[in-house]
Amino acid sequence: MKKLMVGNWKMNKNGKECTEYLEAFVAKYSGRREAWIAPQALYVKLVINSPLKAGIQNCSEHVEGAYTGEISPRTFKEMGGHFVILGHSERRQYFTENSRNLNPKISTALNEGLTVIYCVGETLKERDQGLTLSLIEDQLHQGLNDQSKATVENLIIAYEPVWAIGTGKTASPLQAQEVHGFIRSILTAKFPAFGHQTRILYGGSVKPDNVEELLAQKDIDGGLVGGASLKARDFLALCGDM
Numbered sequence: 001m002k003k004l005m006v007g008n009w010k011m012n013k014n015g016k017e018c019t020e021y022l023e024a025f026v027a028k029y030s031g032r033r034e035a036w037i038a039p040q041a042l043y044v045k046l047v048i049n050s051p052l053k054a055g056i057q058n059c060s061e062h063v064e065g066a067y068t069g070e071i072s073p074r075t076f077k078e079m080g081g082h083f084v085i086l087g088h089s090e091r092r093q094y095f096t097e098n099s100r101n102l103n104p105k106i107s108t109a110l111n112e113g114l115t116v117i118y119c120v121g122e123t124l125k126e127r128d129q130g131l132t133l134s135l136i137e138d139q140l141h142q143g144l145n146d147q148s149k150a151t152v153e154n155l156i157i158a159y160e161p162v163w164a165i166g167t168g169k170t171a172s173p174l175q176a177q178e179v180h181g182f183i184r185s186i187l188t189a190k191f192p193a194f195g196h197q198t199r200i201l202y203g204g205s206v207k208p209d210n211v212e213e214l215l216a217q218k219d220i221d222g223g224l225v226g227g228a229s230l231k232a233r234d235f236l237a238l239c240g241d242m
């Protein structure tokens, strides 16, 4: 499988900026690495209409009904959407998400045919207390418990140390590989048919000048990128195209 770079634009970019970015990106994109984008949900159609795969940054655990303000994974799939990022640390921090209440969202998204990028990661305090691996293990078990619809195509894990997100501090390639290797061992035990091939992305201040050494690690299959995905030039560089 090709390496995969996923841009999480968070709540950034207006319609004009999205259009200009996509034009600039597509003009130079070779396809050497896969490139997926999750813009603000209101502009997702612009990405759906481009050659890139389109994602949302959250979705409901329900497919329809009286859930004011929610985004239906079924509707998104019908529109041509491809993936959903679930469990991002900002969702966990500001919107009361946790691995237990993410479990049904993951199930619904998988049932509806979306690819789920499930984010896990520790805070600096947890790392300093030596809790990183046990915390990641809990996040994986709780979020992925009973996910019978998961396959190698529709489940992706993103390891995102919270202390590295938007801070400019990146986990060293060896720090990241240690956790990715651990995640790989859990996935292999949990999903014997495909866990050894499940894509595991690294996220946390990935930039053009550190991406290659991260991607050179055995169990790093790509990146989930915030800040550096906002400039077409930088995201092209992350995709190996500059």
Ligand code: PEP
Pocket (backbone or CB within 6 Å): 008, 088, 160, 164, 165, 166, 167, 168, 203, 204, 205, 206, 224, 225, 226, 227, 228
């Ligand atoms: C993210 O928000 O998922 C992220 C990794 O952000 P950044 O690349 O800016 O650290």
